[in-house]
Amino acid sequence: MNSANICQDFFGGLESLFTCEQTGEYQRIRTPYLYPDGDIIDVFCKVQNDVVIVSDLGETTRWLRMQTVSPRRTPKQKTLIQDTCQTHGVEFFKGIILARCRPENQLSAVVFRVAQAALRVSDLWFTFRTRSVESVSDEVADFLSERHFPFERGEKLAGRSGKVWTPDFHIRAVRRSSLVYVLSTGSKSAARAIVNQIHTAWYDLNHLAAGPEALQFISLFDDNLDVWSEEDFRLAEQLSTVIRWSKPDEFAETLMAA
């Protein structure tokens, strides 16, 4: 190969990267694009009147849901999907990424748009917590930003014993500010040790929960995994308000309460 025929070789090889065959009522185009686990992205075409509907038939969200612990997408993930659809000029309808190839459009361009959108939507996989890219604390920070709560992360506060503690969030609301520890683990055996540590922290910091500007203590349990026992919640309740992260609205209400 020399530089003179690079373009020729490139364009000549493009066709072999795609296969096209009938699957049920649809023409399936198998692309060279991959989901993050290596599964191949297919795009499906169906003629309706003078339009070809090009879609992934929901396979991208199906693929995503097969990877996740969460029963539903987070607001941030929904926003990322909307953003992707806007960039690539596709529609997200009932979990399906689709675009219309009208008579004046080129089918290959529409197929590429849908395939690229599928690729980018599947990259939401990188936001799943099991991939260690985003922690539940990051999710909480996103939530606080969305709800316009001013907050500081990782503030170091001295306890009565002299030990320095680092609650995950110091959040300021109109009526009262709060300190929040986020309790998250995937291990039942580690769960009790975490609750014990937070209980100790609240006890050592309890001078901050007194006076006219008393801080509210909140233990925010990541209950996405079933690792916490009722005893864990009862222990945390002794010195703090217990909130489950599966109920974010309750978290916001608690922050806003007097």
Next chain:
Amino acid sequence: MLTDSEFETILNDTSKQVEGDIVWQEDEDHSPILEFRIEVASETGWPLFVRGSYNALIQTLSFGLILKTAGRIYGLDLGKDHHNPQCNQVGEKHKHRWTEQFRDKEAYIPEDIDAPASDPVTVWEQFCAEANLKHRGKMAPPPPVQGDLFL
């Protein structure tokens, strides 16, 4: 990170079981795809569940064993091709299997799965047998998809 030996322990654990009947349901988008999720109990106590999903429009079917702390560690896909990190295509019947090196990106052809995607109940039975998973209950066949999506 789940180690190879931990994965083998989970997979070879014959005390894994799911309890109750499995019913296919709509997903959160009300798409044509049907799915289910069911918790896996075991003597070893690993936090596991199984997800299944089925797209009757194009006959794609998946069952995945998901470890809540690591994501999918074992999964069967029918009707969708796969490309391995070693750059080989595996085919439309493939099974993902966790390794420390590739996580769940590496797949192979499971010879003992011979039921087609159009028969999710039989595929489920074969998947359970290979994954050492007991199902104490029944799986209902998925209901037919109603109408055309885009009309």
